[in-house]
Amino acid sequence: xxxxxxxxxxxxxxxxxxxxxxxxxxxxxxxxxxxxxxxxxxxxxxxxxxxxxxxxxxxxxxxxxxxxxxxxxxxxxxxxxxxxxxxxxxxxxxxxxxxxxxxxxxxxxxxxxxxxxxxxxxxxxxxxxxxxxxxxxxxxxxxxxxxxxxxxxxxxxxxxxxxxxxxxxxxxx
Numbered sequence: 490x491x492x493x494x495x496x497x498x499x500x501x502x503x504x505x506x507x508x509x510x511x512x513x514x515x516x517x518x519x520x521x522x523x524x525x526x527x528x529x530x531x532x533x534x535x536x537x538x539x540x541x542x543x544x545x546x547x548x549x550x551x552x553x554x555x556x557x558x559x560x561x562x563x564x565x566x567x568x569x570x571x572x573x574x575x576x577x578x579x580x581x582x583x584x585x586x587x588x589x590x591x592x593x594x595x596x597x598x599x600x601x602x603x604x605x606x607x608x609x610x611x612x613x614x615x616x617x618x619x620x621x622x623x624x625x626x627x628x629x630x631x632x633x634x635x636x637x638x639x640x641x642x643x644x645x646x647x648x649x650x651x652x653x654x655x656x657x658x659x660x661x662x
Contacts, residue, residue: 527567540566541578552588555579604636611635614658618647630654632662 522529544561605611617629626644643661
């Protein structure tokens, strides 16, 4: 139920002089609205955040996480979207961000790369860029054979196309 629907229902109850609605689901006692024996909190973000803070950041809540906080808040209070607001508050909590459990699987042991059988079957290539212009070139294509560690330094430019780089590789390596 949206907050504006609740406000409309409350206004209609007051105009009609009704103290209870829908088999005691809603009732008004001393100008306080209750839904199923829980205090209805109107759309006042400051008040709602303060209620969440009191149930999460204090010794009672002990930064207990989303579900514990929702359980504590909803013991006495209700408003539309209470779970969503609790989740947003906790996700913004600095302590929660630093201490939450990592749900990712551990990476495992590092394994060395296999040793190539023949030269030039396994290579690595990289670019050295942003060099001062020299003889019309401003970059270097570096190609290394992993077995022999033989290196080719091929002058090129940053604006060379993929086809141009393939030609450079074919002609120089």
